[in-house]
Amino acid sequence: MNQNSVKQTSVLLADDHTLIRAGLRMVVAAQPDLTVVGEANDGREAVAMAERFKPDVAVMDIGMPNLNGIEAARQIRAALPETQVVMLSMHSDEGYVLRALKAGAKAYLLKDSAEADLARAIRAAAAGKSFFSPAVGQVLLQDYMRRLERTGAEDTYELLSPREREILQLVAEGKSSKEIANLLNLSAYTVETHRANLMQKLNLRSVPELILYAVRKGIIS
Amino acid sequence: MPTAIESADAAAWKEPTPPSSRLRWLFLCVSVLLLALLLLSGALTVRFLGEMRTQELAATRALADRTRALSGLWLSIQSYDQAVQQFVAQTAADRDAEARRRLDQLTLEIASDFERYPRIRDSEEDALLNGMRHVFVQQRTMYITVLAARPAERRRQADNLAAEHLVPVQKQILDWSGKLQAWNGERLQHADRDLVSQFANLQGNLSRVLAVGFGSGLLLVLASMAFIVRLDRQTRARYVELARSQHALQQLSARLVDAQETERRAISRELHDEVGQSLGALLVDIGRLSTMLSDGPPEIRAEVKAQLDNLKSVAERTFQSVRNMALLLRPSMLDDLGLAAALEWQGREVSRRSQIEVSVDSESIPEDLPDEHKIYIYRLVQEALNNAVRHSGARNARVVAELKGESHNCQSIVVRVTDDGHGFDPARTRGMGILGMEERVKRLGGNLHVDSEPGKGTTVTAELPIPAAVPA
Numbered sequence: 001m002n003q004n005s006v007k008q009t010s011v012l013l014a015d016d017h018t019l020i021r022a023g024l025r026m027v028v029a030a031q032p033d034l035t036v037v038g039e040a041n042d043g044r045e046a047v048a049m050a051e052r053f054k055p056d057v058a059v060m061d062i063g064m065p066n067l068n069g070i071e072a073a074r075q076i077r078a079a080l081p082e083t084q085v086v087m088l089s090m091h092s093d094e095g096y097v098l099r100a101l102k103a104g105a106k107a108y109l110l111k112d113s114a115e116a117d118l119a120r121a122i123r124a125a126a127a128g129k130s131f132f133s134p135a136v137g138q139v140l141l142q143d144y145m146r147r148l149e150r151t152g153a154e155d156t157y158e159l160l161s162p163r164e165r166e167i168l169q170l171v172a173e174g175k176s177s178k179e180i181a182n183l184l185n186l187s188a189y190t191v192e193t194h195r196a197n198l199m200q201k202l203n204l205r206s207v208p209e210l211i212l213y214a215v216r217k218g219i220i221s
Numbered sequence: 222m223p224t225a226i227e228s229a230d231a232a233a234w235k236e237p238t239p240p241s242s243r244l245r246w247l248f249l250c251v252s253v254l255l256l257a258l259l260l261l262s263g264a265l266t267v268r269f270l271g272e273m274r275t276q277e278l279a280a281t282r283a284l285a286d287r288t289r290a291l292s293g294l295w296l297s298i299q300s301y302d303q304a305v306q307q308f309v310a311q312t313a314a315d316r317d318a319e320a321r322r323r324l325d326q327l328t329l330e331i332a333s334d335f336e337r338y339p340r341i342r343d344s345e346e347d348a349l350l351n352g353m354r355h356v357f358v359q360q361r362t363m364y365i366t367v368l369a370a371r372p373a374e375r376r377r378q379a380d381n382l383a384a385e386h387l388v389p390v391q392k393q394i395l396d397w398s399g400k401l402q403a404w405n406g407e408r409l410q411h412a413d414r415d416l417v418s419q420f421a422n423l424q425g426n427l428s429r430v431l432a433v434g435f436g437s438g439l440l441l442v443l444a445s446m447a448f449i450v451r452l453d454r455q456t457r458a459r460y461v462e463l464a465r466s467q468h469a470l471q472q473l474s475a476r477l478v479d480a481q482e483t484e485r486r487a488i489s490r491e492l493h494d495e496v497g498q499s500l501g502a503l504l505v506d507i508g509r510l511s512t513m514l515s516d517g518p519p520e521i522r523a524e525v526k527a528q529l530d531n532l533k534s535v536a537e538r539t540f541q542s543v544r545n546m547a548l549l550l551r552p553s554m555l556d557d558l559g560l561a562a563a564l565e566w567q568g569r570e571v572s573r574r575s576q577i578e579v580s581v582d583s584e585s586i587p588e589d590l591p592d593e594h595k596i597y598i599y600r601l602v603q604e605a606l607n608n609a610v611r612h613s614g615a616r617n618a619r620v621v622a623e624l625k626g627e628s629h630n631c632q633s634i635v636v637r638v639t640d641d642g643h644g645f646d647p648a649r650t651r652g653m654g655i656l657g658m659e660e661r662v663k664r665l666g667g668n669l670h671v672d673s674e675p676g677k678g679t680t681v682t683a684e685l686p687i688p689a690a691v692p693a
Binding site for chain 2: 017019020022023024026027030062063068069070090091093094095096099111112114115116142143146147150151
């Protein structure tokens with residue numbers, strides 16, 4: 001592992017199960033650009049360790065004793081805006097995903113596919129991008145389609161203009177209005193307006209909800 | 222299973238024999254007898270009084286009849302006397318015949334007056350009347366001898382007649398008539414005395430009947446009061462006993478529910494923490510092995526990879542089923558995300574598994590509810606949705622959980638589960654599920670209300686007070 005040629009990403013692992021943590025550590029350690037700086041046994045410990053080591057990414061199980069992963073993620077994000085959070089969970093349900101996003105997590109991984117996607121998720125989160133296990137997007141999309149079909153509502157995505165769809169994807173990927181404005185050669189004000197319009201059309205109230213929507217529609221993964 | 226248990230219970234339950242009904246029958250008979258006695262004596266009294274009144278009327282009428290007949294007779298005799306005197310006094314022979322005819326007529330009138338006197342009379346009255354008739358007959362015989370004389374002689378005899386015969390005879394008739402009158406008065410008094418004694422008799426009888434009726438009535442009242450007091454005491458004792466056993470039953474069922482919840486939680490944690498995590502670790506290891514395999518020799522790579530994939534899919538399936546079992550036993554959302562999220566999750570889960578689309582509105586409920594409240598509300602919604610899925614044939618269901626009440630001291634949570642299924646009659650159908658829900662809600666001091674009608678869907682509403690110690 002050549003530390004000079006690759007930019008090292010420091011990782012904190014938090015899971016109350018030693019076996020899982022060992023497995024995760026081996027997966028992370030196998031990557032040349034990732035370094036495990038600490039391992040926490042529960043949420044409280046994870047917050048304390050994050051404050052001590054200031055890792056680039058904290059990988060966090062949702063179901064932990066003392067302080068659960070979502071609450072720990074919220075505290076870490078509040079104290080250390082530079083530290084991104086990758087959430088690990090057994091559930092692909094919307095409630096978990098949305099709350100993880102609201103707590104400030106960038107990536108959401110299912111435990112049964114963690115070993116395959118963990119490295120990618122950590123790298124995406126470190127770069128400020130969103131990442132979701134493919135199965136999560138599938139479940140969300142299935143729920144969404146079923147609801148549309150049963151309630152007879154129309155797919156609100158059809159209401160969006162091409163420009164709004166473009167901006168939806170960029171916002172969901174974690175870009176700021178300023179970055180988007182630069183990318184599309186628009187004024188930041190125009191981007192804000194498009195963004196407000198599309199959120200109204202889709203009946204979304206926050207960025208986490210927007211990200212969830214994008215995942216559900218398969219716009220990002 | 223519940224139905225089988227219920228029917229077995231129903232068979233084991235025997236109707237308890239009610240306390241002896243013989244006493245009740247006795248009371249009824251005595252009351253009826255008493256009432257009959259009072260009624261009978263009342264009727265007899267009325268009839269008797271009626272009879273007395275008729276008797277009294279008859280007596281007065283008899284007196285009036287007699288008095289009238291007597292005075293008529295008296296008047297006729299007077300006129301006869303006068304006619305005789307006139308006849309004697311007159312001398313003209315040409316009017317003799319006419320005067321005689323008149324005398325005959327008056328005689329007939331007197332006879333008919335005698336006849337008109339009331340026929341119903343006893344021997345004494347008869348004797349008196351006959352005496353009077355006798356005097357009149359005497360008088361008449363005497364007159365006839367006088368009348369038979371020639372007019373000149375008659376005049377000579379006239380003064381003599383008036384002085385010697387007429388006056389005493391008239392006096393005699395007056396006497397007889399007075400006697401008769403007095404006798405009549407006496408008889409009336411007698412009748413009155415009779416009536417008075419009869420009335421006194423009646424009074425005595427009535428008082429006796431009343432005394433007997435009142436006495437037995439009093440006895441009856443005392444006995445029934447004692448009976449009622451005894452019944453009341455028994456009822457009270459039974460009520461207390463019932464309330465106590467009901468309370469004990471509630472305690473027991475609450476403890477059962479609690480025990481069940483604790484047990485579920487323990488098993489769920491065991492499954493999730495031990496089995497689930499071991500499987501998770503296994504999966505991670507298998508994944509890592511597959512990636513490491515790329516370094517190995519190609520001839521064994523394919524075979525080992527196939528084995529590993531097989532292992533992985535088995536482990537994944539087991540992982541899923543363990544996860545589902547753990548979730549069923551204890552929704553980890555409750556611990557991880559709180560009640561609102563858990564309810565939403567449940568709604569989506571039911572939507573996925575069944576034909577019902579569930580919408581959930583639970584954002585406004587506080588997250589810092591006691592654990593007991595959270596799990597009860599969760600189970601309540603679970604039960605209601607399960608019922609809707611199994612029995613209602615609904616297409617849509619709605620779960621609303623909201624905070625009610627302004628101040629912190631009297632807040633409560635209202636949970637409402639509505640479906641658009643075919644409904645049922647809650648008064649007749651009361652399944653174990655609803656009973657269980659009710660028990661749970663009651664235990665937390667709340668109330669549960671099932672509102673349904675065939676064809677109108679079902680709404681289950683529960684209101685749970687939040688303990689004041691927990692700030693909302």
